[in-house]
Amino acid sequence: MPARTGSLPDRIAMYNANALKIGVFGANCSSGRSATKVPERWSASWPDCLALARLAEARGIDFILPIGRWKGYGGETDFHGATLETVTWAAGLLACTERITVFGTVHAPLFNPLIAAKMFVTADHIGEGRFGLNIVAGWNEGEFEMFGVKQREHDARYDFAQDWVDAVKRAWSEPGTFEVDGEFLKLKGVRAFPKPYGETRPIIMNAGSSGAGQAFALRNCDAFFTTTGAARISLAGAAARVEEVKGKARALGRDIEVFTVGQVICRPTQAEADDYYQHALIDNADWGAVEGMLALRNITPQTVSPEEFAARRRYFAANAIGGYPFVGTPDKVADELADLGRAGLRGIAVSFVNYLRELPYFCDEVLPRLARFGLREPQ
Numbered sequence: 001m002p003a004r005t006g007s008l009p010d011r012i013a014m015y016n017a018n019a020l021k022i023g024v025f026g027a028n029c030s031s032g033r034s035a036t037k038v039p040e041r042w043s044a045s046w047p048d049c050l051a052l053a054r055l056a057e058a059r060g061i062d063f064i065l066p067i068g069r070w071k072g073y074g075g076e077t078d079f080h081g082a083t084l085e086t087v088t089w090a091a092g093l094l095a096c097t098e099r100i101t102v103f104g105t106v107h108a109p110l111f112n113p114l115i116a117a118k119m120f121v122t123a124d125h126i127g128e129g130r131f132g133l134n135i136v137a138g139w140n141e142g143e144f145e146m147f148g149v150k151q152r153e154h155d156a157r158y159d160f161a162q163d164w165v166d167a168v169k170r171a172w173s174e175p176g177t178f179e180v181d182g183e184f185l186k187l188k189g190v191r192a193f194p195k196p197y198g199e200t201r202p203i204i205m206n207a208g209s210s211g212a213g214q215a216f217a218l219r220n221c222d223a224f225f226t227t228t229g230a231a232r233i234s235l236a237g238a239a240a241r242v243e244e245v246k247g248k249a250r251a252l253g254r255d256i257e258v259f260t261v262g263q264v265i266c267r268p269t270q271a272e273a274d275d276y277y278q279h280a281l282i283d284n285a286d287w288g289a290v291e292g293m294l295a296l297r298n299i300t301p302q303t304v305s306p307e308e309f310a311a312r313r314r315y316f317a318a319n320a321i322g323g324y325p326f327v328g329t330p331d332k333v334a335d336e337l338a339d340l341g342r343a344g345l346r347g348i349a350v351s352f353v354n355y356l357r358e359l360p361y362f363c364d365e366v367l368p369r370l371a372r373f374g375l376r377e378p379q
């Protein structure tokens with residue numbers, strides 16, 4: 001392991017030479033990313049999260065990405081009904097690990113930027129430069145109502161997020177007292193010390209899918225997460241999409257890395273993987289929760305045709321609420337992941353039905369194959 005200097009390139013590289021970074025996604029939320037009723041579904045309890053972080057670090061996983069979620073989606077399991085707050089969660093995990101990068105996910109409109117900036121600095125010092133920040137502009141109306149905060153019109157959320165991230169970055173870097181005179185934020189006589197670890201700053205990511213969201217990522221972030229699109233289309237199509245994002249960033253004089261998300265069900269045979277996928281994600285789907293998520297996107301039997309509603313319901317359950325399902329043998333899963341690397345994606349954040357049970361097999365079988373493809377360092 002190279003010495004940790006806390007330089008920005010080292011942080012972006014997550015302190016290792018793996019060309020294709022692998023992270024775990026959504027482990028702070030009950031049921032992770034699978035709206036399933038199977039009894040082994042993820043608890044998201046602190047002991048399980050801590051054991052997962054230690055295991056992930058020991059087995060060479062590069063990063064941990066939580067989901068900022070405040071309210072469950074309902075259904076029999078109340079999917080995401082129990083969640084650990086991500087920045088305090090990251091601080092705890094960073095204190096108990098030495099190498100892995102841990103992100104905190106914040107909704108910009110819900111956090112005062114100076115309090116948030118200091119929370120991030122605190123986590124970053126605990127982790128000696130391993131804290132990462134995922135900025136969410138907000139979309140989930142029910143959550144915002146719960147806080148008594150009114151959401152702005154879609155693109156204005158990103159205008160506000162711009163003011164917010166500018167204030168956070170200034171709190172991280174200004175050597176003395178400063179004023180913020182933004183469109184939305186007016187802050188006077190600001191002092192913010194200490195600065196982040198090692199005279200640099202945490203890596204910043206965003207996953208906006210709209211034009212405004214992507215433009216925000218290009219202007220401000222080191223990493224841009226796309227949803228399933230890039231993973232599902234052809235290798236050439238994915239490569240073109242990555243190049244398009246990177247090209248637009250270069251035009252702004254910036255470098256950005258492109259990541260995606262997925263769900264892994266990896267078993268010794270294809271039949272075993274397919275059977276478990278069918279069992280956990282289809283036969284035992286928590287349809288009430290799936291319908292709750294669709295309703296938030298205004299997809300209900302009242303707003304779309306019965307055929308479309310049935311198709312969207314099935315799509316949401318089968319795709320782990322918006323992540324490509326990598327289902328198969330270690331050879332198949334490694335091949336599909338390698339295609340992402342070959343397309344120029346810098347990494348992927350994956351989820352499992354039960355992270356602790358399933359991660360060891362993935363690390364034992366899939367990571368060495370990726371190393372043989374030249375996409376990761378041998379462990």
Ligand SMILES: Cc1cc2nc3c(=O)[nH]c(=O)nc-3n(C[C@H](O)[C@H](O)[C@H](O)COP(=O)(O)O)c2cc1C
Nearest residue numbers: 067068105136139207208209210213225226227261
């Ligand atoms: C990898 C990834 C992580 C995300 N994390 C969160 C999250 O933690 N909380 C949340 O409310 N939304 C999260 N989102 C939603 C996005 O931030 C964004 O709001 C959504 O993709 C819609 O894009 P738009 O805001 O550009 O319309 C995530 C999306 C992706 C793909």
